[in-house]
Amino acid sequence: MSKRLEPYFDQELTGEERRQVDEHLRECRTCQESFKLMERIRGAIKQPVDGAVEKEDFQLMWQNIQREIRLRESPSWLESIRVWLDISPLLQKKVWIPALATMAILVFVTVPILFKKSPSPSVLSVVEYVDSPTYNVMVYESEKPEVTVIWLFEGQGEELSTS
Amino acid sequence: MAYDEAEVISRCQQGDQEALRAIFEQYQKKVYRIAYGVVRRREDAHDIVQEVFIKLFRSIKNFRGKSQFYTYLYRMAMNTALDHVRKMKRTRSSSLDEEGSPQPADEIENRPDQILYQKELEEKLKEALEKLPSDQKATLIFREIEELSYQEIAETMGCSIGTVMSRLHYGRKKLQELLKDDLKRDF
Numbered sequence: 045m046s047k048r049l050e051p052y053f054d055q056e057l058t059g060e061e062r063r064q065v066d067e068h069l070r071e072c073r074t075c076q077e078s079f080k081l082m083e084r085i086r087g088a089i090k091q092p093v094d095g096a097v098e099k100e101d102f103q104l105m106w107q108n109i110q111r112e113i114r115l116r117e118s119p120s121w122l123e124s125i126r127v128w129l130d131i132s133p134l135l136q137k138k139v140w141i142p143a144l145a146t147m148a149i150l151v152f153v154t155v156p157i158l159f160k161k162s163p164s165p166s167v168l169s170v171v172e173y174v175d176s177p178t179y180n181v182m183v184y185e186s187e188k189p190e191v192t193v194i195w196l197f198e199g200q201g202e203e204l205s206t207s
Numbered sequence: 208m209a210y211d212e213a214e215v216i217s218r219c220q221q222g223d224q225e226a227l228r229a230i231f232e233q234y235q236k237k238v239y240r241i242a243y244g245v246v247r248r249r250e251d252a253h254d255i256v257q258e259v260f261i262k263l264f265r266s267i268k269n270f271r272g273k274s275q276f277y278t279y280l281y282r283m284a285m286n287t288a289l290d291h292v293r294k295m296k297r298t299r300s301s302s303l304d305e306e307g308s309p310q311p312a313d314e315i316e317n318r319p320d321q322i323l324y325q326k327e328l329e330e331k332l333k334e335a336l337e338k339l340p341s342d343q344k345a346t347l348i349f350r351e352i353e354e355l356s357y358q359e360i361a362e363t364m365g366c367s368i369g370t371v372m373s374r375l376h377y378g379r380k381k382l383q384e385l386l387k388d389d390l391k392r393d394f
Contacts, residue, residue: 089351
C-alpha cells in the first residue's frame with residue numbers, strides 16, 4: 045500500500061485505487077505520517093513561490109526583454125565591426141598579418157620607383173630658320189636650362205659658327 | 208482576442224515581437240514559478256525569465272511542433288535555471304540577509320514566530336534542494352510547483368513515467384531526511 049501512497053498524493057490513481065488507499069489511510073498511522081510529511085514538503089516548496097509571483101512586476105520584465113532584443117538586433121558600429129571580424133573566415137585564420145605585411149613592402153618599394161622624377165633630356169626646338177643666298181641661320185632654344193643656339197651655314201651646308 | 212498557440216508560434220518564428228509578447232503573457236507566471244522554484248531568490252528568478260524569453264525568441268525557429276510547446280519552453284526554463292544555479296555556486300556570494308533573499312510566506316501568517324520559522328525553513332529547503340541531483344530537483348519542481356502530471360513531466364524531461372516516479376520518490380525521501388527536524392514542528 046505504501047507504494048501507492050505517492051501516486052495517491054499526486055492524484056495519479058484511478059477511482060477504485062483511490063478508494064482503497066482512502067480506506068487504508070483511515071487506519072494506518074505510518075501512512076498518515078508519511079502523507080502529512082509529503083504535504084509539508086509540498087507546502088514548503090510551493091508557498092514562497094506563490095508569494096513571489098504575486099509581487100513580481102511582469103510589465104517591467106517584458107520591457108527589459110524587448111530592450112535586450114532590440115539591442116541585440118541593432119548592434120553599434122563598433123560591435124558590427126567586431127562581429128564582422130569574428131565571422132570573416134579569412135580574418136579568423138590570421139592570414140591577413142603576412143598578407144598585409146607583403147602589401148606594405150610592395151607599396152614602399154614600387155611607389156618611389158613609379159613617382160621618381162627622372163630628368164628629361166633637354167630637347168632643343170627650332171624656333172627660327174632664315175634662308176639666304178649667303179648664309180643660312182638656324183636658331184634653337186631649350187627651356188631648361190635656358191640655352192639658345194644660333195647656327196650659321198655658309199653656302200651649301202657648310203657650318204660657320206655657333207654661339 | 209483568443210490565444211491561438213500555433214498561429215502565435217508561427218508569427219514568432221518569423222521574428223514578430225508582438226507574438227513573443229503573447230507567448231510571454233501566456234507563460235510568464237509558469238516560467239517564473241519554475242525559475243523561482245530552482246533558485247529561491249526573486250532577483251535571480253527575474254533574470255532567468257528574461258533570459259528564457261530572449262533565448263526563446265532566438266531559438267523558436269528550431270521548434271518543429273513535434274512535441275507540445277509547453278514542454279519545449281519548460282525544458283528551456285529548467286535548463287536555464289539549473290545553469291544559473293551552477294554559475295552561482297561557482298561565484299557564491301549571496302546571503303539570506305541581503306535584499307531579495309528567499310521570501311518567507313509572511314503573506315500567509317503574520318505571527319513573528321511563524322515568520323521566523325518560515326524563513327528558517329526556506330533557508331534550509333534551499334540548501335536541501337541544492338543537495339539533490341538536478342534531475343530529481345527538476346522533477347520535484349515540475350510536480351510540486353507546476354503541478355504537472357507524471358505523463359507531462361515525462362514528456363518535458365524526455366524520460367519514462369517510471370523514471371519520473373523514481374525521481375520523485377528519491378527526491379522526497381532525501382528532502383524528508385534533510386528537513387526532518389524542521390518539518391515536524393507544529394504551530
